[in-house]
Amino acid sequence: MALGIGCTARPGNSRNNKTGSWRVFYPVMDTEKCTKCGTCQLICPEGCINQNPDKTYSIDLDFCKGCGMCAEECPDKAKAIHMVKEEK
Amino acid sequence: MTMEIMEGSIAIAETVRLCRPQVISAYPITPQTHIVEGLASIVADGRLDAEYICVESEFSALSACIGASAAGSRVYSATTSQGLALMGEVVFNAAGMRLPIVMGIANRAISAPLSIWNDQQDSIMMRDSGWIQLYAEDNQEAIDMHILAYKVCEDHNILLPAFVCFDGFILSHVYEPIDLPSQELVDSFLGPFNPYQKLDAKDPISFGMYATPEYYLEFRYEHDQAVKRAAEAIKKYGKEFGEVFGRDYSELVVGYKLEDAETAIVAMGSICGTVKDAIDEMRAEGKKVGLLNLRCFRPFPSTDVAKALAHVNTIAVLDKNVSLGAKGAVAIEIKEACYGSNIPIYDYILGLGGRDVRKRDIKKIVELAEKGEGDMFYGLREEVL
Amino acid sequence: MRELRIHGRGGQGSVTAAELIATAAFTAGVYSQAFPAFGVERRGAPVQAFVRFSDEKIRLRSQIYEPDYIIVQDSTLIRDVNVFAGMSEGGIAIINTEKDGAGYDLPKGVKLITIDATKVALEEIGLPITNTTLMGAFAAASGEITLEALEGAIKERFDAKLADSNIAAAKRAYAMVKEGRV
Amino acid sequence: MVDRSIENFECGHRACGGCGASSAVRMILKGYGENTIVVNSTGCLEVFSTPYPETAWKTPWIHSLFENASAVASGIEASLKKQGRLDTEKILVFGGDGATVDIGTLCISGAFERGHDFTYICYDNEAYMNTGIQRSGATPYDADTTTSPAGVCSTGNNLPKKDYPQILVAHGSPYVATASMAYPADLMKKVEKARNIKGPCYIQVHTPCCTGWGFDGAKTMEIGRMAVECGLWVNYEIIDGELTTVKKVKRVPVDDYLKAQKRFRHLFKPLRNDAEIAKIQAIADKNAKKYGIDIE
Numbered sequence: 048m049a050l051g052i053g054c055t056a057r058p059g060n061s062r063n064n065k066t067g068s069w070r071v072f073y074p075v076m077d078t079e080k081c082t083k084c085g086t087c088q089l090i091c092p093e094g095c096i097n098q099n100p101d102k103t104y105s106i107d108l109d110f111c112k113g114c115g116m117c118a119e120e121c122p123d124k125a126k127a128i129h130m131v132k133e134e135k
Numbered sequence: 136m137t138m139e140i141m142e143g144s145i146a147i148a149e150t151v152r153l154c155r156p157q158v159i160s161a162y163p164i165t166p167q168t169h170i171v172e173g174l175a176s177i178v179a180d181g182r183l184d185a186e187y188i189c190v191e192s193e194f195s196a197l198s199a200c201i202g203a204s205a206a207g208s209r210v211y212s213a214t215t216s217q218g219l220a221l222m223g224e225v226v227f228n229a230a231g232m233r234l235p236i237v238m239g240i241a242n243r244a245i246s247a248p249l250s251i252w253n254d255q256q257d258s259i260m261m262r263d264s265g266w267i268q269l270y271a272e273d274n275q276e277a278i279d280m281h282i283l284a285y286k287v288c289e290d291h292n293i294l295l296p297a298f299v300c301f302d303g304f305i306l307s308h309v310y311e312p313i314d315l316p317s318q319e320l321v322d323s324f325l326g327p328f329n330p331y332q333k334l335d336a337k338d339p340i341s342f343g344m345y346a347t348p349e350y351y352l353e354f355r356y357e358h359d360q361a362v363k364r365a366a367e368a369i370k371k372y373g374k375e376f377g378e379v380f381g382r383d384y385s386e387l388v389v390g391y392k393l394e395d396a397e398t399a400i401v402a403m404g405s406i407c408g409t410v411k412d413a414i415d416e417m418r419a420e421g422k423k424v425g426l427l428n429l430r431c432f433r434p435f436p437s438t439d440v441a442k443a444l445a446h447v448n449t450i451a452v453l454d455k456n457v458s459l460g461a462k463g464a465v466a467i468e469i470k471e472a473c474y475g476s477n478i479p480i481y482d483y484i485l486g487l488g489g490r491d492v493r494k495r496d497i498k499k500i501v502e503l504a505e506k507g508e509g510d511m512f513y514g515l516r517e518e519v520l
Numbered sequence: 521m522r523e524l525r526i527h528g529r530g531g532q533g534s535v536t537a538a539e540l541i542a543t544a545a546f547t548a549g550v551y552s553q554a555f556p557a558f559g560v561e562r563r564g565a566p567v568q569a570f571v572r573f574s575d576e577k578i579r580l581r582s583q584i585y586e587p588d589y590i591i592v593q594d595s596t597l598i599r600d601v602n603v604f605a606g607m608s609e610g611g612i613a614i615i616n617t618e619k620d621g622a623g624y625d626l627p628k629g630v631k632l633i634t635i636d637a638t639k640v641a642l643e644e645i646g647l648p649i650t651n652t653t654l655m656g657a658f659a660a661a662s663g664e665i666t667l668e669a670l671e672g673a674i675k676e677r678f679d680a681k682l683a684d685s686n687i688a689a690a691k692r693a694y695a696m697v698k699e700g701r702v
Numbered sequence: 703m704v705d706r707s708i709e710n711f712e713c714g715h716r717a718c719g720g721c722g723a724s725s726a727v728r729m730i731l732k733g734y735g736e737n738t739i740v741v742n743s744t745g746c747l748e749v750f751s752t753p754y755p756e757t758a759w760k761t762p763w764i765h766s767l768f769e770n771a772s773a774v775a776s777g778i779e780a781s782l783k784k785q786g787r788l789d790t791e792k793i794l795v796f797g798g799d800g801a802t803v804d805i806g807t808l809c810i811s812g813a814f815e816r817g818h819d820f821t822y823i824c825y826d827n828e829a830y831m832n833t834g835i836q837r838s839g840a841t842p843y844d845a846d847t848t849t850s851p852a853g854v855c856s857t858g859n860n861l862p863k864k865d866y867p868q869i870l871v872a873h874g875s876p877y878v879a880t881a882s883m884a885y886p887a888d889l890m891k892k893v894e895k896a897r898n899i900k901g902p903c904y905i906q907v908h909t910p911c912c913t914g915w916g917f918d919g920a921k922t923m924e925i926g927r928m929a930v931e932c933g934l935w936v937n938y939e940i941i942d943g944e945l946t947t948v949k950k951v952k953r954v955p956v957d958d959y960l961k962a963q964k965r966f967r968h969l970f971k972p973l974r975n976d977a978e979i980a981k982i983q984a985i986a987d988k989n990a991k992k993y994g995i996d997i998e
Binding site: 157158160184185186188189190191192194195198199200201202203204205206207208210224225228232334335336338339340341342343344345346347350354 | 736737738739741748749752753754755757759760761762763764765766767769770773774775776777778779780781782783784785790791808809811812813815816
Binding site: 050051054056057058059060061062063064065066069070085089090091092093094095107109110112113114115116118119120130 | 706709711712713714715716717718719720721722724725728729751752754755756757758759760761763883886912918919920921922923924
């Protein structure tokens with residue numbers, strides 16, 4: 048197949064690259080504690096935190112690199128995310 | 136056909152107008168200046184509905200052309216010499232992005248020492264950049280090649296940028312008769328710009344990504360293939376051009392009294408005119424000399440060259456450039472094209488930095504070649520010998 | 521092919537003269553070519569411009585070394601520049617001077633025409649710009665261009681008022697040469 | 703009103719975990735809205751988001767060279783104008799601090815002078831991160847980088863951070879602002895504002911770089927906040943040349959901000975360098991006075 052002339056590609060196909068394998072720690076979301084503030088979703092450098100129909104959030108571990116920003120920034124009153132070491 | 140007499144630069148500016156670019160971005164530099172001044176006033180007078188971006192450098196001129204072309208506009212720029220050198224990074228980039236930009240090059244020498252005068256070192260310096268390079272013998276060719284270049288470059292099977300090279304001052308500043316085609320004819324030949332792809336919120340693409348070692352080689356291969364395909368495209372559209380405008384460009388190399396020539400001169404650009412006059416005089420003296428005019432340097436028409444020169448005894452290549460420490464760029468190509476033929480090929484570096492070349496110089500070079508003396512800078516002052 | 525070399529100083533309109541002469545020649549039906557000696561000369565420095573005339577398409581691109589005609593816009597140039605270089609029998613040299621031209625080192629057989637173009641230009645145009653005056657003299661002396669074609673070329677280049685005065689200057693010089701009043 | 707549901711930067715890109723720039727880009731794309739054409743200079747962002755054939759961008763996106771993004775944007779703007787598309791599509795340029803305050807200045811100056819309608823975002827991570835942490839004109843005083851290394855005869859980068867926003871104010875830009883990815887609402891609001899202002903707008907966004915500055919990627923937001931709280935980074939807006947808003951803080955000494963990053967470690971180990979820390983404190987004090995950031 049010919050390449051994209053001018054080094055072009057269709058939008059958003061970086062999803063083919065599952066960056067989840069980069070992780071050492073992974074985030075665990077406690078939806079009970081979640082205040083649905085959306086901070087984690089907004090700030091995640093990967094954009095891999097998605098809102099569920101019940102307005103809580105879930106983390107797509109296919110892409111999560113385990114940076115821990117979401118856990119760190121989850122507001123004090125919630126502290127709904129904590130990081131757990133990957134079993135490798 | 137109505138011939139008019141006008142300055143080369145103005146003829147080119149008027150021709151660019153006929154090609155209806157939507158964005159023009161250029162920076163003035165001698166001897167290209169009259170072209171961009173001409174275009175600026177054409178736009179200012181409302182004779183062309185285009186955006187004229189008055190940039191702060193050649194580097195930005197071509198960069199803006201990249202943006203405008205990628206966004207879906209036909210674009211034009213022109214430069215020369217130092218301007219082209221400053222653009223260098225963008226020149227390679229525009230080609231790699233496969234954008235059909237047409238740029239006029241008013242050929243001029245490269246500093247140091249500073250020289251505003253003509254030779255062809257500037258465009259030759261960019262020979263490996265993946266642009267098509269056409270060379271005009273006179274201003275009629277210079278304007279025709281502008282129209283032809285858009286046609287070739289915008290072909291979705293080609294998608295390359297092109298230099299239309301014309302000798303600075305010698306062509307850019309000469310008043311001579313030309314046939315400026317009608318808008319109707321140019322429109323019918325060229326049609327509106329139909330981009331292969333463009334930056335468009337309705338259909339987003341990522342453009343100009345980077346290539347890892349897994350892909351870079353293939354991108355260069357496909358780019359090379361496109362430049363090579365351009366040879367056939369130029370011939371095809373050059374023939375169509377002839378049918379529409381009455382001047383044929385279906386050949387990348389054009390012979391002059393070459394059929395029975397024993398000695399062939401190979402040259403590019405305006406010097407071919409002087410060579411032709413010299414050949415007529417030599418022919419009158421019974422010397423069988425001919426010319427091979429290289430209209431196209433990239434893609435390099437090796438096969439056409441080899442075929443055209445197969446029967447001659449001696450080849451004298453005139454190079455208005457030099458790859459210092461090696462030879463003139465044209466000679467290197469001609470030797471490659473004629474590899475295995477055993478025809479002696481001599482290189483003459485001449486006319487650098489605006490040194491005038493006369494008929495008698497051409498005759499002298501033919502004499503030297505026939506004596507087997509060549510591969511030299513021709514016409515040096517005594518004090519360096 | 522016939523060749524003309526114009527000698528002047530930067531700012532005297534030598535290049536314009538070459539262009540207008542080429543235009544006039546072309547409109548009257550011959551091929552012509554005009555170009556400057558490309559340079560970086562500033563106002564006042566010696567400059568040259570060239571014109572070729574031919575019945576066939578002109579291919580030659582070198583400068584002009586053996587002119588059939590020369591126009592010298594400023595006789596003081598003759599001290600610094602060999603304006604007659606390359607001229608031969610049958611050539612015509614048109615020189616702007618108040619003097620009669622005696623003492624010039626003219627090549628053999630070259631016809632000399634001296635004209636006080638500055639005086640004509642001052643009287644007709646009000647400026648010491650002599651190019652159009654000398655074009656009139658050239659038209660009369662050489663026969664390469666007609667006065668009508670020259671008028672047309674001047675009209676195309678200049679605004680109406682400026683064109684009128686320049687045409688008047690050219691016509692006067694034309695008549696002066698034709699009548700031998702130079 | 704910023705539509706936070708906009709996601710134009712896809713997963714799967716190759717930024718470091720905890721990348722401030724990547725986080726900022728997501729916010730900026732939300733703030734700038736749909737129908738955006740992105741121009742990206744060469745740099746970290748470009749490299750981690752677009753290795754052929756995988757692109758993270760869902761907007762139209764173009765990369766040409768390191769230093770010419772604003773000239774490319776000029777051309778796009780001219781083209782959109784000619785096509786009548788400029789009312790619906792807007793141009794957003796991303797350049798790193800090196801691509802902006804150093805090598806891109808010629809093209810930026812030209813484009814801002816000409817007044818093209820686009821927004822230029824400098825994501826400022828205060829060094830050339832793509833090539834391995836070399837100093838740029840935006841590197842702060844005394845930061846240790848690979849080309850301004852701390853050593854026996856050096857305390858790191860010996861030049862102050864270039865005040866680039868002022869250069870664009872001097873160009874007559876209608877909107878010049880600074881922002882930090884650690885203040886998402888402020889950042890997104892400023893970006894949205896820039897989209898709606900005609901002419902060349904400039905926003906310099908502080909994007910802490912865990913790799914280049916030497917801190918844990920989980921702390922990216924926190925480091926960003928600390929920079930603001932100590933006065934070494936000031937968030938402000940300059941509209942038509944007038945300073946209109948400034949983020950005020952209850953200012954703390956620079957020590958904790960410096961201590962939190964490896965790039966300033968030489969100021970504390972093996973011995974605390976009071977003289978140099980005082981110089982950095984003086985920079986923060988000068989900022990505080992200049993912009994009036996202190997809450998009395």
